Amino acid sequence: MLQSATRYLIFFQYIGTKYSGVMKVPPHQAHLGVQNYLEDAVRSLKPVNEAAVFISSRTDTGVHALGNSAHVDIQRREGRSPFNEEELVHALNLNLKPQDIRVTRARKVDGHFSARFQAVSRTYVYRLATGVCHHTHTPLTENKLCWFLPETELDVEAMRAAGSVLLGTHDFSTFRTLSSDAPFKSPVRTLETAQLEPGLAFASQHLNRNIQHWDFTFKSRSFLYRQVRRMAGALVAVGRGKLRPSDIQDLLEARDSLAFPTTIMAPPCGLFLTQVEYRESDLTPGWSLTHSSEKE
Template structure:
């Protein structure tokens, strides 16, 4: 007989530059996704069940995460107790050592818990760098971690006003890139937060690249459409550069048509970070209490 099966919620971070995205890539694809490496790491712990990691939030190739999440079931052999969250995180990190992927937390949850469906909000931050040029290129340690703009200044006030136009409940079809699952996604979303603020001075900026200014564009919503954040960021940058007016942004939003969005305006993946996936704390505590009672 085998031991009991335990479900875990894991939080993890990664630099997405060398991966095909967070979703698992097929076996014949040379560049793998984060999910491939997570599942391989779990398999090396020798569970008796088939391993499947369920990712909460999709990110594409080149996009990073300070905190994504997923759930996974692990059934150990008879006589072996379930892993504690701390031990599981340490064991997975040992297996993931060669990769730019790290587990930052693991928690045992109820068998009915689903990482994607239980999430109540997700926060993305897009990093911009103004003032980059041929004479003053982006610092090496910031490569692939922000969008370098040669503009020395952006109209931040206009960008902040543009962000308020996107707040609230809208049909965001214009800001959804077409994909195979697009027809099944509800384009109506409630954007809870949109802001642009100065980023903290980086180490390289402080010591050498003083001409650079970093900015952080932040969006928070229960869920986002495919490439919605990159499209919204690109639109705000276009407003900041004076290439898109507020009225034109409003027209794009009201068009509710993915093809109405200028493809040249899309922000590149490099500067995008998933920074937080939120769950109801009471829900998670309830799951932990159930586990303690059963134990």
């Protein structure tokens, strides 16, 4: 008699530069998604059931993650006990070793748990640096992990004022890129955090150049397609003097994706998904599932 499958919530990180994004793509494509490799790693464990990994949070080509999450069911052959959390992390990483993908932790959860719909918040950090006038001045350790700007200074206070305009519940239609599922998603989101703070970079401290790092932190239950990159780009435009803080309010009120100046959208290289959070009660096996009606 076969034992039932065990559901795990896994947390993983990746450098997204060489992947098509986090979501799975057809295997004939030149660049695969992170999900392709995660499912290959699960398949290598030889489960009885089909290897299927359900990602909590989408990221685009070139975007990175320090704390994305997913759930996966693993049913082992008769006579084999379920993996404990540490065993699963070690086994998956053994098969992911050639890739810039690592599983950081795993947790057994209820069989009805959804990594996507039970997430209560997602946090992104957008990294940028000023004072880099030529690509040869880019520290190798930061290559494709940061947006480098030639300006030596930005109007930080104006950027913070503009960021405060985005806080709260708004129709963020202007700050999303239209996608195939856009008509079916509400553009209303609640932004809990929009913070700009000095960042750190090890290599820059050892170079004889005036490179200043900055981190934008954005937190919400969910985000629209490319919303974070549009918000980061708009705030940088304020810092450069190309937009005023009041223009951010005007963009919000426009409620029109086409009203956004596409030339100011931040590139993917500086964007990191840093954390997906859950309620502890939802992570405990035996909890009572309440299905979310909102599609993330």
